[in-house]
Amino acid sequence: MSDRVVGVGPWAGPWPDDPRYDPELLEHGDRRNVVDAYRYWSVEAIVADMDRRRPPDRQLHVAIENWAHDLNIGSVVRTANAFNVAGVHIVGRRRWNRRGAMVTDRYLHVQHHPDAESFAAWAAGERLPVVGVDNVPGSVALERRELPPRCVLLLGQESDGLTPQAQAVCDVVVHITQHGSTRSLNAGAAAAIALHAWASQHL
Template sequence: MGVSNDSGSPAPDREADLGVGVGPWPGGRAAWPALEGPDGRQRYDPELLEHGDRRNVVDRYRYWTVEAVVADLDTRRHPFHVAVENWAHDMNIGSVVRTANAFAAAEVHIVGRRRWNRRGAMVTDRYQHLRHHPDIGALLEWARTARPGGGPLPVIGIDNLPGSVALEGYPLPRECVLLFGQESVGLSPEAQTAAVDVLHIAQFGSTRSINAGAAAAIAMHAWVSQHVATRSDG
């Protein structure tokens, strides 16, 4: 599965200058590192080396090509997937993609409309594997054989529904799909039926629900807390 270029609006050729990053490689062209990595593939981008790298990437990937970053991430992505329903062009999907990239999710699955608002992704969709499913049935069909070796991946819904189970303390499977619903309406009835379990996030204030992007971040962090030693690549 490659990196998707599917979007609701044209993508820029380069990421926006966020006022961060690094300038041209010190010492000019004569001091440039070898463009190829140990595997013989091009790792460094000559344009970035010459003009600087202002992308939203950790220092580990400064001056690397997009392809090199993706290839390196592919060696250490985590075995959980994230799926989000997109029936009304949900603006939170971009935020979900950005968080999935931060936690090195295997893939993000867009269920429903193919087009989605990229703005919240902050261009992280270039480095994150994306897959589209026209409906919940198609997602389930994929999940039936998606585990390495051909086994099924359990689908875990996240929504504060009556009868749902608390996320806190729930043993999330190492290999699974975390499924999130549309902002405001939550998981569709089809998604609720498809989920092995539906989990809710503990709340203590007056609001009925928290933002879908925030809920996705909490759930992904819960998975990481259970299955990954704490570290930072920043």
């Protein structure tokens, strides 16, 4: 077993006069999985700063169709945090397995939509195109598609992908070109590739 210590211990010296810092973290140390720039900051301060750093003309949201209580949802949420998405949307069942998120959902705006239709209505109200990610007939290769600077990436369940109802609300569906024998990628891996593709184009 590794004895590597994660994070930092109690603040050494006079405390900073800055409302972003959390007194409890300053006193006891910050063992969270956050970048060094956010050490000792409160959750609220981190969320506010992430919101500030997000350009209004380049807004990415991620939606997960949750009808099987998929453990991969947590992994998608963690990846969404890494790319500072504007929001995470759970479509379908409200409950989801948070273990894979490793508490990164605390720094994100998470919203629930009971079904694909209500999610589509929200996206239309925000004027956000819905880009499905699934290797279904009629989908286009992700690497050949310019993704909108403001959009929602919609992913489906690990085993079955997007339901017909979810596909119907998409403006376009893209797939990740594969070169091996397996039919599909892990949902968390697919989300990471899709988010990175958007970030490579717009950030």
